[in-house]
Amino acid sequence: MGAFTRTLAHRSAVVSSRPVSLVLPMAGALLLAALLFPICWMLAASLMPESRLFESRPLLPTAVTFEHYRALFDERDFLVPIRNSLLVSGLTTLVAVPVAALCAYALARLRMRGKGLVLACVLAISMFPQISIVPPLYLILRELRLLNTYPGLVLPYLTFSMPLGVWLLTGFFRQLPKDLEEAAMLDGATRMRALRDVVLPLAAPGIASTAILTFLYCWNEFLFALSFTLGPDRYTVPVAITLFRGRYQVPWGQVLAATVVATIPVALLVLACQRRIVAGLTVGATKG
Amino acid sequence: MNHGTASIERAETRLAWLLVAPALAVIVLVSLVPIAVTGWDALHVHDLRLPWLGRPFIGAGNFVEAVNDPRFRAALLHTVAFALISVPLELVLGLGLAVMLHSATRGRAFVRVSALLPWAIPTVVAALLWRFMFDAQTGILAASFRTLGVVGPAFDWFVHPLAAWLPIIAADVWKTTPFVAILLLAGLQTIDPVLGEAAQIDGAGPVRRFFTITVPLLAPALVVAAAFRMLDALRLFDLAYVVTGGGPGSATEPVSLYAFITLMQRLRFGYGSALSITVFLLTFAFALVWVRLLGRSLTGARS
Numbered sequence: 104m105g106a107f108t109r110t111l112a113h114r115s116a117v118v119s120s121r122p123v124s125l126v127l128p129m130a131g132a133l134l135l136a137a138l139l140f141p142i143c144w145m146l147a148a149s150l151m152p153e154s155r156l157f158e159s160r161p162l163l164p165t166a167v168t169f170e171h172y173r174a175l176f177d178e179r180d181f182l183v184p185i186r187n188s189l190l191v192s193g194l195t196t197l198v199a200v201p202v203a204a205l206c207a208y209a210l211a212r213l214r215m216r217g218k219g220l221v222l223a224c225v226l227a228i229s230m231f232p233q234i235s236i237v238p239p240l241y242l243i244l245r246e247l248r249l250l251n252t253y254p255g256l257v258l259p260y261l262t263f264s265m266p267l268g269v270w271l272l273t274g275f276f277r278q279l280p281k282d283l284e285e286a287a288m289l290d291g292a293t294r295m296r297a298l299r300d301v302v303l304p305l306a307a308p309g310i311a312s313t314a315i316l317t318f319l320y321c322w323n324e325f326l327f328a329l330s331f332t333l334g335p336d337r338y339t340v341p342v343a344i345t346l347f348r349g350r351y352q353v354p355w356g357q358v359l360a361a362t363v364v365a366t367i368p369v370a371l372l373v374l375a376c377q378r379r380i381v382a383g384l385t386v387g388a389t390k391g
Numbered sequence: 392m393n394h395g396t397a398s399i400e401r402a403e404t405r406l407a408w409l410l411v412a413p414a415l416a417v418i419v420l421v422s423l424v425p426i427a428v429t430g431w432d433a434l435h436v437h438d439l440r441l442p443w444l445g446r447p448f449i450g451a452g453n454f455v456e457a458v459n460d461p462r463f464r465a466a467l468l469h470t471v472a473f474a475l476i477s478v479p480l481e482l483v484l485g486l487g488l489a490v491m492l493h494s495a496t497r498g499r500a501f502v503r504v505s506a507l508l509p510w511a512i513p514t515v516v517a518a519l520l521w522r523f524m525f526d527a528q529t530g531i532l533a534a535s536f537r538t539l540g541v542v543g544p545a546f547d548w549f550v551h552p553l554a555a556w557l558p559i560i561a562a563d564v565w566k567t568t569p570f571v572a573i574l575l576l577a578g579l580q581t582i583d584p585v586l587g588e589a590a591q592i593d594g595a596g597p598v599r600r601f602f603t604i605t606v607p608l609l610a611p612a613l614v615v616a617a618a619f620r621m622l623d624a625l626r627l628f629d630l631a632y633v634v635t636g637g638g639p640g641s642a643t644e645p646v647s648l649y650a651f652i653t654l655m656q657r658l659r660f661g662y663g664s665a666l667s668i669t670v671f672l673l674t675f676a677f678a679l680v681w682v683r684l685l686g687r688s689l690t691g692a693r694s
Contacts, residue, residue, distance in 0.1 A: 127490075127491065127494065130487065130491070131491040131495070131502075134484070134487065134488055134491065135502065135505050137565070138505050138506060138508070138509055138565070138568075138569065139505050139508075141509075141517075141520045141521070141524065141565065142508060142509070142512075142520075144520075144524070144531060145516075145520050145523075148523070156529045202413045202414050202417065203414055205410040205411075205413065205414065206410055206411045206413070206414035206415065208410060209406070209407040209408075209410035209411045210411065213403055213404070213406060213407035213410070214400060214403050214404055214407065215403075215404050215407035215408060215411070216404075221411065221415070224418075225418065227678070228418055228422045228423070230622045230674060230678065231422060231426065231671065231674075232625070232626035232647065232667075232670040232671055232674055233626065233628070234626065234628060234647040234650050234651060234667045234670050235426055235429055235667045235668055235670055235671035236421075236422065236425040236426055236429060237650075237651070237654060237667065238428075238429055238432060238654055238660050238663055238664045238667060239424075239425040239428035239429055239432065240421075240425055241654070241655075242660070243425075258421060259421065261417055261421050262418075262421045262422045262425075265414055265417050265418050265421075266418060266422070268414075269414055269418075294403070294406055295406075319511055322513065323511075323512075323513040323514060323515075325513070325514060325515050325628070325629045325632075325633075326628050326629065326647075326651070329632075330651070330654075330655060340513070341513050341514075341515035341516075341629075344515060344516070344519065345515055345519075345632070345633050353526075355523060355526070355529055358519055358523070359519075359523065362516040362519055362520065365512075365513055365515075365516050366512050366513075366516055369508075369511045369512050369513070370508060370511075370512075372511070373504055373507045373508055373511050374504060377500065377503050377504055377507055380507060380511070381503065381507075381573055384570070384573050384574065385573065385574065385576075385577035
């Protein structure tokens, strides 16, 4: 009977959804094109000679040139902001994720009062508008002579990466089955030993998701880097790109080449870790 | 025995606080203390260019100045209008994209990567891209709009005070629709397909099924996605800074940008703190209203 209704439903689905089956893929294709076109156009335009950009309809790069990329690294020294961004994002991730993981494990598993309150505060703080803490952070960093230094960016970056890490990892730890660590503890392992030998290996995918998201948020951060760096030697990639306007007009060729370079690490992460990224994005939201 | 379990419990609680302490200390030091300092500074005159004035306490003086400052009032209007226009657009398009991702049978990985890319690239890059496409001289979209006759031959999107919003909103919608879609997709995947099949047997068409089954069951995910997006849109900074710089004049300037200029260019830290705390108050007020209005209805619907 069940099988019968199911085939019936299946058959009527084939019949009744015929107009829909045309509309949906077409709308989908349109939406996909809208998502991908700007990125393809960025790539194409970055390979065109500057003069072609001003022509009426330069849809495809008929004359390919790497001139903008050469200028970017030879004249603009774009390796410096790349190094700065990698260092600051990497350091922030290395500091935030382990500390957040310990906190998240306690919040997910251990008996303590006020857990809900702590978690609610963490979520609320991760929603703080960055501009609201720029003035005191600027004054404090100036006082400590940390403006225009790497620690002077890592510290402000902890304001969003630490709450983010705690929130995501608490979600991931809660998804793990309790049995294994309880079994380990019955066998005489201490809580910390169970955490190290049983829980952390199991939570590795969640920790990877958290690290990837943290790195991405740091790589993309703009306002703090704009406020707390003072010169090209410490600019991060987003700040460097934004500030290299020409004197009279925007040097679009080089700007586009720089946006492509800034996108490459992000694109590689997305290609390699799409599942982990989606897991990270959804674990936070579904717990809320 | 009883005494033993109690002490084990106490040891566990102690361990819990020990594990929580470092992260909490960092959060308190780098987030909570600074926001309190901003709030305190907002009650003072504090001008880095006029250090001989000291930092006299003036109570609500900075906020009174803000209320009477037409540029701040305009910025407030811009911020709220931007959020109210772009977030609903993102929710509708994101729902469409989510349904598509959900029903895609082939090329799922490709679709997912295409959706994740705009979300993952730096906001600054997205901003420059859309600025480039709307640029009067080099922009492919600006040229298309001219060819289609939507705008005159000499139209410059960044000179017109209202038109300049379009590239900002387009960039935001383009960049964050995929984020909304991914949140909603997670919600879609929890809906039991049997419900749809049953409704279909009862004769409900696909449109009706979508509005009577999918949308109501997706409501919790929609509420969460809307909250995330609103809180983000209300602190709009990067896009406005890069796409238009707040211009022409200050026609596209949100509160965050006005506060940034007041702080970092005019060095008026007292007034700038007051402006930047209003962004915090704005998001806080929204969060309160949202939880009050929808938090209850949601938990009510669940129980």
